[in-house]
Amino acid sequence: MSDSVFLSRRYMAVSVATVVAVAVTWWQCSRATRYYTDEGVVWTTGYHVVYEAHAPLGDSIQAVFAACDASASAYSPVSLLTRLNDNTTDSVDDIITRLHECAVAVNASSDGLYDPTVRPLVRLWGFGDDGAAVSPTREVLDSVLDFVGLDKTSIVNGRLLKADPRVQLDFSSIAKGLACDMVANMLSRNGVRNYMVEIGGEVVCAGTSNHGTPWRVSIDAPVVSDSVRHVSLVNVVASGHAVATSGNYRQWRDDGTRRVSHIINPVTGDAVVGDLVSVTVIADDCMTADAWSTACMAMGDERVRRDFVGHGSLGVMTVKVDSLGRFVAWSNSRFADLVEQ
Secondary structure (H helix, E strand, O other), X not given: OHHHHHHHHHHHHHHHHXXXXXXXXXXXXXXXXXXXXXXXXXXXXXEEEXXXXXXXXXXXXXXXXXXXXXXXXXXXXXXXXXXXXXXXXXEOOHHHHHHHHHHHHHHHHOOOOOOHHHHHHHHHOOOOOOOOOOOOOHHHHHHHHOOOOXXXXXXXXXXXXXXXXXXXXXXXXXXXXXXXXXXXXXXXXXOOOOEEEEEOOEXXXXXXXXXXXXXXXEEEOOOOOOOOOOOEEEEEEOOOOEEEEEEOOOOEEEOOOOEEEOOEOOOOOOEOOOOEEEEEEEEOOHHHHHHHHHHHHHHOHHHHHHHHOOOOOOEEEEEEEOOOXXXXXXXXXXXXXXXXX
């Protein structure tokens, strides 16, 4: 009798579990999905998120932005990064750790040409928040270079160690990329499979668009003008990829003798006056694409072509201007494979 009762109870339990599973599946399937759009301004730039879901996730998107701002903002007086730069704390969080790890990897692979400790030099050239001198002397640059260099920092057991307390970190060049990745991860955790996340031109895409086709991203031509103009150079199929572009055609100053770029060579301290006007990088994650697009601007066209011509994981397109003022674009095969024909 006991065996019979046990078997009956087991059968009933399996039956009930099956009914519940079927009911949950039916309920989930019965909830219609639709494409939502969330857009606005964050960190003085526009953002645009399109995703297919059962319900809007705008509050969760804002929560990601708030977390990034509280941790990595170089301009908030109360952010964790500001407190690290002011040496009022040495404790780091996951966001700072991820930014630092990415920076260290790209810094090593670019021979130091990507370096988030370049902030004091950026300020010297007049692109910081205090609008300092536009053309610093060699003597002044050399004095600041004494405390510039990512190799002067490390993270050990959750703490940021500095070889010199004057070292300043500024992850602005990759923070938007990480924010894109974090929004994408949040969407994925909520069961979203089709989405496009764009913050200030940095983009992460997955699945299909609301038109039922792969996401396509337009890469702007580096048109110099007094206002922002969007002139498409090429379109790339971006589903399953991240895309980031850096350039010197929108943030620059004229010091009376030359155009001074906001991209600073952290090795020499000089503003980059190279042959490139923009670089676009396609990677698996947006933070990496962001970092490499900045590094490539400092590397210059010749080295980028040499280092990335056969690169299998990063797609790279450079744009320079010839003597007649025409755009000359080059890309490696990884990038070319994703260009929409």
